[in-house]
Amino acid sequence: MWFNLPDCNKCKTPDLTWDQTYHENTGQWRLYDPGKEQPHNCPVKEVSKPVPVKMTVCPKCNPLTRKPMSAKKLQDHIKKEHIDWVEE
Ligand SMILES: [Zn+2]
Numbered sequence: 001m002w003f004n005l006p007d008c009n010k011c012k013t014p015d016l017t018w019d020q021t022y023h024e025n026t027g028q029w030r031l032y033d034p035g036k037e038q039p040h041n042c043p044v045k046e047v048s049k050p051v052p053v054k055m056t057v058c059p060k061c062n063p064l065t066r067k068p069m070s071a072k073k074l075q076d077h078i079k080k081e082h083i084d085w086v087e088e
């Protein structure tokens with residue numbers, strides 16, 4: 001039972017459905033075009049999304065108190081806090 005038939009939020013094609021079989025097989029949702037009886041093949045190119053920043057922890061800090069930070073921050077952090085420690 002679906003609340004609303006989804007539109008593709010990229011190309012605005014209406015009256016799509018969610019591909020439930022695909023979801024059951026893969027755990028992911030994709031749009032299905034019942035008019036064409038095939039998965040919605042979006043003509044709009046995927047806008048490149050900002051890549052989620054990979055978080056990492058400082059290998060030199062106390063494992064109990066250290067906090068995840070981005071790799072970029074970690075570099076700065078190591079330069080600042082662990083200046084004597086050089087990665088091989
Ligand atoms: Zn689309």
Ligand SMILES: [Zn+2]
Nearest residue numbers: 058060061081
């Ligand atoms: Zn550290």
